[in-house]
Amino acid sequence: MILRIDRLGVELPPPSTPDPAGAAAVQELMGGKFGEMSTLMNYTFQSFNFRFRQGARPFYDLIANIAAEEFGHIELVAATINTMLTGAKIDDAKDEPYKQHFLFGGKGALPADSHGKPWDGSYVHSSGDLVEDLTHNYFLETGARSGKLRVYEMCDHPAARALTGYLLVRGGVHQVAYARALENLTGADMSKLFPTPRIATDKIPECQPHIKQGLHLKMYRFSPDDYREMAAVFNGNHPETGEPLEVVDEAPEGFPPNDLPPQADVFAPDYAPEEIAEIAQKLRKAAGLPDKVTGIVATNGGVNAKGSTKAQI
Known part of the structure; x- marks a missing residue:
């Protein structure tokens, strides 16, 4: 494994x-x-x-x-x-x-x-x-x-x-x-x-x-x-x-990956990625997870409402 x-x-x-x-x-x-x-x-x-x-x-x-x-x-x-x-x-x-x-x-x-x-x-x-x-x-x-x-x-x-x-x-x-x-x-x-x-x-x-x-x-x-x-x-x-x-005797700590931004022209992950983000947020809330995403990335490729990128650490 x-x-x-x-x-x-x-x-x-x-x-x-x-x-x-x-x-x-x-x-x-x-x-x-x-x-x-x-x-x-x-x-x-x-x-x-x-x-x-x-x-x-x-x-x-x-x-x-x-x-x-x-x-x-x-x-x-x-x-x-x-x-x-x-x-x-x-x-x-x-x-x-x-x-x-x-x-x-x-x-x-x-x-x-x-x-x-x-x-x-x-x-x-x-x-x-x-x-x-x-x-x-x-x-x-x-x-x-x-x-x-x-x-x-x-x-x-x-x-x-x-x-x-x-x-x-x-x-x-x-x-x-x-x-x-x-x-x-x-x-x-x-x-x-x-x-x-x-x-x-x-x-x-x-x-x-x-x-x-x-x-x-x-x-x-x-x-x-x-x-x-x-x-x-x-x-x-x-x-x-x-x-x-x-x-x-242990693996190296490594580095958080960059969260690459959506590429809507090739539907990655979709032509309207913000809709997927809304669904994910509802599922996260229903599962009792915190509002803030738990994963760690070096840069957050998600786009906020103003269309800019923001870092998440």
Whole structure:
């Protein structure tokens, strides 16, 4: 089971200038062969199919826990795409090569790549052989980091830069984790492969704050009580910096998401969202809930009577 917390892994800026073309590029990080849907589903199926769990518990715990973090990465990529599409005009979309966002996506993320090709289950590798799967995972993370850097260089939108800066650092942690697992299992000196690809994350402005916080060294445990044995695998020193690796026994606090404003031209969530808000308020009152919405968001995308946006904290 996934314990879902209504926070994002990194703080995203609120919507600014729309960038539909950039959002199309970011789709590769969602549904491409090396995108976040692929990392999630590879590790998820490997954890589902893992045999002899008690005998090989540290390796099972590692794969299962990383799968949980990848769920959050998918949400973060979607939030980025949605931010980049906010305010884009549907009557301008006829000139955009990626029209799916407008035609049936409600200006939202889709389970597809940068060409609109739907994500494919054939991207999942779950052989049952632990060494084979870990080797696959290492190179999957390698390809994923290459893709993130290319999107970073292609898109200068603030949300895309915030996303890729964070994912480059966290993807590097997963790459190190699978390398350490292979070293422990086989004795192979995986450290000689680093950095793969040659990405100097310490020189990328959007990566630097996360490195200063030590996020390149930390494996968070995304569970109240389980997956504790991954500490037997994720340890030692980082192959690039020499700093000690660390398992943190709780998930990071995260950041409240931006509540993106309605986009009435694509009926998201409706052509008259204020009517939905009135119905929701009546239901809230009937259920004995407080008048003020209980959820926490960074910015409130709801529109008040004067048509302006107001923050809710």
